[in-house]
Amino acid sequence: MSETSAVSRDIIDINNVSKAYAGNSVLNNINLQINSGECIVLIGHNGAGKTTLMKLMLGLTRPTSGQINVLGNNPAFSAKTAQHQSLGYLPESVAFHEAMTGRELMHFYSRLKGSPRTECDRLLDLVGLAKAANRRIGTYSKGMRQRLGLAQAMLGNPRLLFLDEPTTGLDPQLRQQFYELIEQLHQQGTTSIISSHALNEVEARADRFIIMKTGSMIASGSLHELYQQAALPVQFSLQTADNRAAEIADRLASLSGVSSLEINQVQANKIKLSCNTQHKMQLLRQLTTADTDIIDINIMPPQLDEIYRYFMQDRPQ
Amino acid sequence: MKMLWIIAHKELRDGIRNRWIAAAIMLLGTLALALSLLGSAPTGSIRASSLDIMVINLANLSVYLIPLIALMLSYDSLVAEFERGTMLLLLTYPIARWQVVMGKFVGHALILFMAIFLGYGGAVLILLASGQADIAGWQAYLSMMLSSLLLGCVFIALGYLLSILVKERATAAGSAIALWLIFVVLYDLLLFGLLLLDDQQIISQQVLSMLMLASPTDSYRLINLSLFEEVRHASGISALVSDNAGLSASLLSGVMVLWLLVPLAAVLLIFQRREL
Numbered sequence: 001m002s003e004t005s006a007v008s009r010d011i012i013d014i015n016n017v018s019k020a021y022a023g024n025s026v027l028n029n030i031n032l033q034i035n036s037g038e039c040i041v042l043i044g045h046n047g048a049g050k051t052t053l054m055k056l057m058l059g060l061t062r063p064t065s066g067q068i069n070v071l072g073n074n075p076a077f078s079a080k081t082a083q084h085q086s087l088g089y090l091p092e093s094v095a096f097h098e099a100m101t102g103r104e105l106m107h108f109y110s111r112l113k114g115s116p117r118t119e120c121d122r123l124l125d126l127v128g129l130a131k132a133a134n135r136r137i138g139t140y141s142k143g144m145r146q147r148l149g150l151a152q153a154m155l156g157n158p159r160l161l162f163l164d165e166p167t168t169g170l171d172p173q174l175r176q177q178f179y180e181l182i183e184q185l186h187q188q189g190t191t192s193i194i195s196s197h198a199l200n201e202v203e204a205r206a207d208r209f210i211i212m213k214t215g216s217m218i219a220s221g222s223l224h225e226l227y228q229q230a231a232l233p234v235q236f237s238l239q240t241a242d243n244r245a246a247e248i249a250d251r252l253a254s255l256s257g258v259s260s261l262e263i264n265q266v267q268a269n270k271i272k273l274s275c276n277t278q279h280k281m282q283l284l285r286q287l288t289t290a291d292t293d294i295i296d297i298n299i300m301p302p303q304l305d306e307i308y309r310y311f312m313q314d315r316p317q
Numbered sequence: 318m319k320m321l322w323i324i325a326h327k328e329l330r331d332g333i334r335n336r337w338i339a340a341a342i343m344l345l346g347t348l349a350l351a352l353s354l355l356g357s358a359p360t361g362s363i364r365a366s367s368l369d370i371m372v373i374n375l376a377n378l379s380v381y382l383i384p385l386i387a388l389m390l391s392y393d394s395l396v397a398e399f400e401r402g403t404m405l406l407l408l409t410y411p412i413a414r415w416q417v418v419m420g421k422f423v424g425h426a427l428i429l430f431m432a433i434f435l436g437y438g439g440a441v442l443i444l445l446a447s448g449q450a451d452i453a454g455w456q457a458y459l460s461m462m463l464s465s466l467l468l469g470c471v472f473i474a475l476g477y478l479l480s481i482l483v484k485e486r487a488t489a490a491g492s493a494i495a496l497w498l499i500f501v502v503l504y505d506l507l508l509f510g511l512l513l514l515d516d517q518q519i520i521s522q523q524v525l526s527m528l529m530l531a532s533p534t535d536s537y538r539l540i541n542l543s544l545f546e547e548v549r550h551a552s553g554i555s556a557l558v559s560d561n562a563g564l565s566a567s568l569l570s571g572v573m574v575l576w577l578l579v580p581l582a583a584v585l586l587i588f589q590r591r592e593l
Contacts, residue, residue, distance in 0.1 A: 060592070
């Protein structure tokens with residue numbers, strides 16, 4: 001994509017943005033650049049400012065200070081028609097006009113977006129609502145409404161998708177389908193910004209995670225980067241020959257060079273230990289060469305929810 | 318313009334779907350027919366009254382009914398969408414905020430147009446077709462229908478204004494009733510009381526005219542009761558308004574248009590600044 005201009009490479013540019021509602025600060029000094037085609041996941045407690053950040057990018061509300069640029073425009077003041085054609089949004093706890101049928105609603109939104117009518121049935125089919133298309137939305141279950149919300153967000157092949165807790169109310173199979181869908185869009189070059197509480201679901205999907213806490217971005221990066229920033233210990237689980245565990249554990253404890261080594265648990269033929277990330281390879285080499293009575297080694301890197309917990313607890317504001 | 322029509326079209330379809338339009342046409346139509354038959358009773362004839370009498374009767378009825386219908390259409394039009402969250406989603410579509418408001422206005426005005434012209438107009442056509450009325454005085458009748466539509470539009474705009482000012486739908490319903498009471502009942506009562514107290518006739522004809530002009534409902538009444546010679550005589554209002562203070566038709570309808578435009582402009586301004 002060498003021909004893309006500088007403007008379109010940074011599809012979203014947020015500079016020193018703060019937002020306060022009636023004097024209550026909701027966002028403090030947010031700086032965030034999002035590249036075209038990225039999949040960004042916002043994580044944080046309820047009230048951390050994820051939804052407000054999305055609303056700012058959508059132009060639904062204005063920053064108290066700082067600048068926002070979305071697709072080369074200020075979202076709050078630009079001529080909406082051009083820019084909002086390339087946006088898709090699924091609000092948190094989405095609501096619709098209950099009296100309309102699913103198809104009528106999709107037709108209404110597709111007319112507003114200027115996308116072809118045929119797309120409505122295709123999208124309804126894609127989210128598994130083809131059979132319910134002629135039923136009133138008032139009769140839909142929560143999961144069906146959520147899927148309808150997804151369908152409308154995908155109208156007109158948006159370049160930029162904002163999904164606020166998209167998988168709430170979806171069953172495991174639909175969640176799976178949903179992430180496959182996002183993956184497909186991702187491959188077509190769609191940029192998506194997803195807020196989520198389901199950390200284990202999004203772990204493998206995002207290019208970048210943004211961790212938010214009481215209105216501030218406290219960490220940002222890929223899973224690997226966050227994992228290094230957090231410097232959480234790597235867990236090892238060793239399988240040893242029968243009844244040799246205690247003996248091996250003693251020997252490991254006296255190994256020099258791995259200062260961060262901690263023996264957490266010793267059983268008859270099992271040892272659990274941990275060390276810092278930077279000592280991982282060193283320890284691994286010693287484990288594999290030093291002792292033939294170690295039968296098996298399992299290495300468990302920290303999970304996103306551990307990283308998240310780390311950032312939530314330990315970082316001073 | 319296309320965006321505006323998409324919204325208007327949706328409001329129209331909503332009105333058809335929930336039988337709103339049908340109910341309003343039935344209501345206005347049957348009342349017009351009933352009044353035309355009852356209205357002739359005092360004259361002792363069994364024939365339906367002339368169109369002039371119908372104009373008086375319907376104007377006196379519409380001044381209560383049309384604002385009520387218009388407010389029922391409009392009072393929750395904005396606040397319900399904010400409350401439900403549908404406005405949030407709508408505004409992420411390529412549509413400007415003024416287009417949302419004006420689209421709704423066009424849709425609601427069309428609903429009122431259908432109710433008035435099919436209801437009142439249909440009633441008079443039935444009377445004409447059955448030979449119960451004659452065509453004389455149709456100008457006054459048409460003017461009554463047009464001014465009723467204008468009155469309705471005024472109250473749609475006022476309904477939007479309270480719909481964007483309040484936080485909850487229930488508050489909007491309460492304020493709509495209060496608004497209706499003030500404009501349709503209380504203001505006139507107050508004016509009447511003032512005249513009764515004023516035994517030294519401090520309030521001149523001019524001041525009285527100004528006070529009546531200040532209310533869109535009184536302007537509506539004056540348009541219908543004083544505009545056409547025949548109606549004026551039949552309504553007995555000539556003593557009050559004939560040749561006074563230059564309350565011309567254009568002035569009266571100008572006041573009503575002002576009552577339409579000012580609240581509508583306020584709604585657009587408030588909405589433009591609203592953060593979601």
